[in-house]
Amino acid sequence: MNSPTEEPTWLRRALIAFAFIHVALMIILPFASVIAQACSDGIATFTRTFGSRDTIHAIKLTLLIALIAVPLNTLVGIAIAWGFTHVKIPGKRTLLALLDLPFSISPVVVGFLFILLLGKHGLFGGWLEARGIKVIFAFPGLLIATLFVTMPYIAKELIPLMDGRGREEEEAARLLGAGWWRIFWKITFPEIKWGLLYGIILCTARSMGEFGAVAVVSGNIRGRTNTLPLHVEALFQDGDLPAASAAASVLAILGIVSLVARTITDIKAKAKN
Amino acid sequence: MKSARLTTHGILFGIGMTYVALLILLPLAVLTIRTAQLAPADVWKILTTSDTLAAFKVSFGQAFLASVFNTATGIPVAFVLARYRFPGRKFLELWIDLPFALPTAVAGIAICGLYSQSGWLGSWLEPLGIKVAYTTKGIFVALVFVGLPFVIRTVQPIVENLDIAEEEAAACLGASRFYTFRRVIFPALTPAIVTGFSMAFARGLGEYGSVIFIAGNIPGESEILPLRIVHALESYDYATATILATSMMIISFVILVAINLLQKKHALKH
Numbered sequence: 001m002n003s004p005t006e007e008p009t010w011l012r013r014a015l016i017a018f019a020f021i022h023v024a025l026m027i028i029l030p031f032a033s034v035i036a037q038a039c040s041d042g043i044a045t046f047t048r049t050f051g052s053r054d055t056i057h058a059i060k061l062t063l064l065i066a067l068i069a070v071p072l073n074t075l076v077g078i079a080i081a082w083g084f085t086h087v088k089i090p091g092k093r094t095l096l097a098l099l100d101l102p103f104s105i106s107p108v109v110v111g112f113l114f115i116l117l118l119g120k121h122g123l124f125g126g127w128l129e130a131r132g133i134k135v136i137f138a139f140p141g142l143l144i145a146t147l148f149v150t151m152p153y154i155a156k157e158l159i160p161l162m163d164g165r166g167r168e169e170e171e172a173a174r175l176l177g178a179g180w181w182r183i184f185w186k187i188t189f190p191e192i193k194w195g196l197l198y199g200i201i202l203c204t205a206r207s208m209g210e211f212g213a214v215a216v217v218s219g220n221i222r223g224r225t226n227t228l229p230l231h232v233e234a235l236f237q238d239g240d241l242p243a244a245s246a247a248a249s250v251l252a253i254l255g256i257v258s259l260v261a262r263t264i265t266d267i268k269a270k271a272k273n
Numbered sequence: 274m275k276s277a278r279l280t281t282h283g284i285l286f287g288i289g290m291t292y293v294a295l296l297i298l299l300p301l302a303v304l305t306i307r308t309a310q311l312a313p314a315d316v317w318k319i320l321t322t323s324d325t326l327a328a329f330k331v332s333f334g335q336a337f338l339a340s341v342f343n344t345a346t347g348i349p350v351a352f353v354l355a356r357y358r359f360p361g362r363k364f365l366e367l368w369i370d371l372p373f374a375l376p377t378a379v380a381g382i383a384i385c386g387l388y389s390q391s392g393w394l395g396s397w398l399e400p401l402g403i404k405v406a407y408t409t410k411g412i413f414v415a416l417v418f419v420g421l422p423f424v425i426r427t428v429q430p431i432v433e434n435l436d437i438a439e440e441e442a443a444a445c446l447g448a449s450r451f452y453t454f455r456r457v458i459f460p461a462l463t464p465a466i467v468t469g470f471s472m473a474f475a476r477g478l479g480e481y482g483s484v485i486f487i488a489g490n491i492p493g494e495s496e497i498l499p500l501r502i503v504h505a506l507e508s509y510d511y512a513t514a515t516i517l518a519t520s521m522m523i524i525s526f527v528i529l530v531a532i533n534l535l536q537k538k539h540a541l542k543h
Contacts, residue, residue: 033392116300116511151293
């Protein structure tokens with residue numbers, strides 16, 4: 001006999017079955033199919049794809065962008081979150097909404113914004129050109145577009161964690177004469193470390209996987225300005241689906257790694273509270 | 274002491290805010306100026322060209338359909354995850370977030386491969402006369418993939434926090450389980466459902482990477498708004514790109530404000 005606040009057994013079973021079928025069909029199947037496409041010709045596709053100079057360059061470029069963007073956005077994210085939760089200023093809500101913008105603007109529009117700003121006919125275009133600095137269709141443009149789309153991850157993770165937690169301890173440490181760095185390192189950091197790690201994982205995954213924003217500012221010069229996601233599209237346009245899938249499967253695995261890492265940090269963070 | 278502390282905080286905050294302003298506000302300001310410089314007559318002419326109107330229709334239409342689909346399927350999935358304990362639940366939880374973690378280009382190529390003529394699903398569907406790849410149906414499928422987690426992830430925590438006593442009261446008063454769901458549970462979930470729907474819709478409107486692989490990208494037929502901007506840029510038509518970018522910004526801003534208001538209103542009620 002079912003309790004009155006439970007669904008009948010047949011309905012429960014049907015709903016659970018529906019959830020499994022839905023996720024299998026909509027998410028697992030596409031994922032499995034890209035891996036299967038990559039492996040369709042065996043190891044040969046991988047050696048061919050990852051032996052090519054363009055692919056190697058794309059991987060290096062992607063890693064280099066992440067290597068600069070992630071630490072920079074981590075530092076700025078901590079500064080914003082700290083300032084946001086410790087400084088009393090008006091208009092904080094507006095500011096917080098501003099942090100949501102990179103998530104809600106179309107990536108293509110993001111790329112276009114930087115063309116308007118830094119492109120040949122852009123606001124600073126003439127100034128940059130006179131100094132021989134190429135931003136759009138070059139590495140700096142890719143980096144700036146990536147910085148834009150990955151900007152909010154860390155601050156958004158940290159603000160709820162820093163808000164109103166451990167404030168008494170901070171106050172006590174300050175009265176006992178601890179400096180800012182010591183307070184941060186000994187009191188704030190242990191509170192936020194799992195959230196920070198999670199934010200860094202999200203930020204890294206997005207910076208390596210971003211497509212639309214970098215596609216617009218890259219100009220798609222193979223072996224020069226193609227990141228790995230852009231290289232996947234270039235191979236796809238060539239009609240080389242196995243090679244494109246092989247390159248994509250590396251990014252797919254990156255996605256899975258970030259998911260698993262996320263689950264682990266979630267469990268750690270929950271265990272702490 | 275106190276002033277030294279304020280300075281450190283102030284400097285940190287200042288650095289953060291300058292960075293945000295340079296990176297976000299400056300580009301937005303330029304877009305606003307460039308839009309203001311266009312003649313209203315030109316704006317109207319560009320917005321009403323048949324290709325632009327078609328792109329609006331395709332983007333809005335498919336994003337709407339995909340969000341409706343994701344809402345209808347997301348509510349039962351969120352309910353299952355929140356209420357039931359069964360083997361494989363953690364497994365489901367992990368996979369549901371994949372669309373957030375998977376780079377959009379990977380999603381695009383995966384879906385395109387799956388629904389292409391020789392793909393696992395395409396080889397099944399095409400003999401039945403259902404062509405998904407390189408049609409607007411392809412856009413729908415891609416947007417369902419990228420928008421799938423939104424409704425589930427906004428509704429699930431609300432179901433977890435529902436007060437079971439209200440449902441017990443309804444049951445004691447003789448309500449059937451279905452009636453309780455319709456009159457007690459569903460109303461409590463509505464704000465979260467609308468929020469999840471709006472987020473999925475906004476994401477669908479702006480989505481680019483996963484769609485262009487499978488959409489066919491024929492102007493006037495299967496060309497989404499972001500791709501229309503890319504095509505305009507490729508032909509150095511900055512006026513069209515500017516107007517479309519501004520329109521998309523305004524739309525996403527309106528959706529963002531609506532979601533914020535909705536959450537505020539909901540927070541006040543509790």
